[in-house]
Amino acid sequence: MxxxxxxxxxxxxxxxxxxxxxxxxxxxxxxxxxxxxxxxxxxxxxxxxxxxxxxxxxxKASSVLVLADGSGVKLSARNRLEGTISGLIEGPVSTEVAITLPNGYKVYATITHEASVALGLKPGLPATAVFKxxxxxxxxxx
Amino acid sequence: MxxxxxxxxxxxxxxxxxxxxxxxxxxxxxxxxxxxxxxxxxxxxxxxxxxxxxxxxxxKASSVLVLADGSGVKLSARNRLEGTISGLIEGPVSTEVAITLPNGYKVYATITHEASVALGLKPGLPATAVFKxxxxxxxxxx
Amino acid sequence: MxxxxxxxxxxxxxxxxxxxxxxxxxxxxxxxxxxxxxxxxxxxxxxxxxxxxxxxxxxKASSVLVLADGSGVKLSARNRLEGTISGLIEGPVSTEVAITLPNGYKVYATITHEASVALGLKPGLPATAVFKxxxxxxxxxx
Structure with missing residues (x-):
């Protein structure tokens, strides 16, 4: 495949x-x-x-949200994979975020560039991949 | 959060x-x-x-469609928020569209650049954010 | 519309x-x-x-996956439209892929640029548009 x-x-x-x-x-x-x-x-x-x-x-990476700080909130999305940001590819509209999980898996999320900037995403910071x-x-x- | x-x-x-x-x-x-x-x-x-x-x-912005003219059609998508285009960020593949609603909320949609051009989206024009x-x-x- | x-x-x-x-x-x-x-x-x-x-x-193009080789796998996604790649627009983060179907319809998929490179997508190659x-x-x- x-x-x-x-x-x-x-x-x-x-x-x-x-x-x-x-x-x-x-x-x-x-x-x-x-x-x-x-x-x-x-x-x-x-x-x-x-x-x-x-x-x-x-x-799909476009189905994944990035949660930089989940304190004080509970979400309906069933899937939350906690890890560490290991890569960022920035474009004018979109940003691809890679989050490495404790088991070595990498989760990729495509988010808006503005969200990436607003959240201050950087390699090494903790982040959670969220998807329905x-x-x-x-x-x-x- | x-x-x-x-x-x-x-x-x-x-x-x-x-x-x-x-x-x-x-x-x-x-x-x-x-x-x-x-x-x-x-x-x-x-x-x-x-x-x-x-x-x-x-x-997610990527889940939102932009309806520029809804005349003559009924859609199955349950969510339709009518407003005015207040911002556009253009990239080579994607475009982020901001639509300001009557209550002051802003809805963001990520659509293809080609769709943005084909629809002639411009700030000030009416538009409806559509999502399932x-x-x-x-x-x-x- | x-x-x-x-x-x-x-x-x-x-x-x-x-x-x-x-x-x-x-x-x-x-x-x-x-x-x-x-x-x-x-x-x-x-x-x-x-x-x-x-x-x-x-x-939406962002809801569509591109299957370049479906041998050896069965997917839960109900929709699989087989055709030929007829266009590619590359961006830094995203790539838009056009797949022309046997009936002349074109299906558009927005995927990550890295996936496009990894799959070696090129006009003329067979591909299947997959969506839920x-x-x-x-x-x-x-």
């Missing part, structure tokens, strides 16, 4: 909670981290997603 | 409509405007979202 | 599968291609979406 998603994480399905149209899938990553994905029930069947299954979680469950695409070996 | 979302709006929960996995949350903004968010039921519980609760609605309910992240004071 | 979505496709509703809050809408495009959209039940009612109805499917059902906004004539 060669795909443009900047974030492709290997994990294992922990649980599948079915709804009428969509299901919530809990995924364990190395190092005790977790990701929650919402996918259609058709995908659950087609990909054979059940507990224990090896799975790839794909998240419906932003996650799941993949399995064919 | 310091977060990269360009759009962070203070509002009040008006109603919560539960589904099997997700709930729809109606939020009132100052000036009679409304936002609809879809979040997981787990978030409803965790954030204690009930009618009357103060809440922050976060929307699942694009909204909710936050409450911890 | 004048809207910033780079992808606006004319199609016909084939089926509507209702859930508690959202419904899945199957849409036929010219040339035998299909799109699946997830929209709220309120939108189904408001837009009068039923089988046979003419509909526009709108997808909740990324699709539907429109009907008013």
């Amino acid at each position: 060669k795909i443009s998603a900047r974030n492709v994480f290997d994990g294992t399905v922990e649980a599948v909670k079915p709804g009428a149209i969509n299901s919530e899938v809990d995924i364990a990553l190395p190092g005790g981290m977790k990701i929650v994905a919402t996918v259609t029930n058709d995908s659950i069947t087609e990909l054979g997603l059940t507990a224990g299954k090896a799975v790839k979680a794909l998240i 469950a419906p932003s996650v695409i799941l993949g399995v070996s064919a | 310091k977060i990269s979302a360009r759009n962070v709006f203070d509002g009040t929960v008006e109603a919560v409509k539960p589904g099997a996995i997700n709930s729809e949350v109606d939020i009132a903004l100052p000036g009679g405007m409304k936002i609809v968010a879809t979040v997981t039921n787990d978030s409803i519980t965790e954030l204690g979202l009930t009618a009357g609760k103060a809440v922050k609605a976060l929307i 309910a699942p694009s909204v992240i909710l936050g409450v004071s911890a | 004048k809207i910033s979505a780079r992808n606006v496709f004319d199609g016909t509703v084939e089926a509507v599968k209702p859930g508690a809050i959202n419904s899945e809408v199957d849409i036929a495009l010219p040339g035998g291609m299909k799109i699946v959209a997830t929209v709220t039940n309120d939108s189904i009612t408001e837009l009068g979406l039923t089988a046979g109805k003419a509909v526009k499917a709108l997808i 059902a909740p990324s699709v906004i539907l429109g009907v004539s008013a």
Whole structure:
């Protein structure tokens, strides 16, 4: 597979909670981290997603927010991966932020340049990658 | 809280409509405007979202479309905030558009540069910020 | 209608599968291609979406992933439109990719510049535009 998603994480399905149209899938990553994905029930069947299954979680960089200071707030976004800023690529409108997680995974976020400046993002500072469950695409070996 | 979302709006929960996995949350903004968010039921519980609760609605600029002329069409996107273009930052691929709402709030949208040119976007012109309910992240004071 | 979505496709509703809050809408495009959209039940009612109805499917370029080689993997994303790369606009952070489909439609994807380089995207190469059902906004004539 060669795909443009900047974030492709290997994990294992922990649980599948079915709804009428969509299901919530809990995924364990190395190092005790977790990701929650919402996918259609058709995908659950087609990909054979059940507990224990090896799975790839794909998240577009544009779906990821960067939380520089989460004190005093609780967010509805199910996915929050805490790490350290390890890279910044600045453009006139957009900035790509790389956050390295304790397990060595890198999460990439594309945010506006103005947000990057307003938050004072710099390599070495702590930051949390935040994304919603419906932003996650799941993949399995064919 | 310091977060990269360009759009962070203070509002009040008006109603919560539960589904099997997700709930729809109606939020009132100052000036009679409304936002609809879809979040997981787990978030409803965790954030204690009930009618009357103060809440922050976060929307990434990349989730927002700009409607320059909505005549002759009805869209499925639940959120449509009408205002006036108050700023444009142009890049080679992306353009950031700021739309000021009647209540003074600013909504930011990141769109393609080509779309910006094709629509003839200019400060002072009317425009509507359009985004889907699942694009909204909710936050409450911890 | 004048809207910033780079992808606006004319199609016909084939089926509507209702859930508690959202419904899945199957849409036929010219040339035998299909799109699946997830929209709220309120939108189904408001837009009068039923089988046979003419509909526009709108997808932001930032919601589209580019799959350069899909061998060995199955993805949960419901929408996969196969075509040929017909244009690339490179920026420092983002790249806009145009993929021309067999029916003549063009799909635009905004991806990170680094992903574009890593995948070796070039005009003339085959590529698949991938996007999730909740990324699709539907429109009907008013």
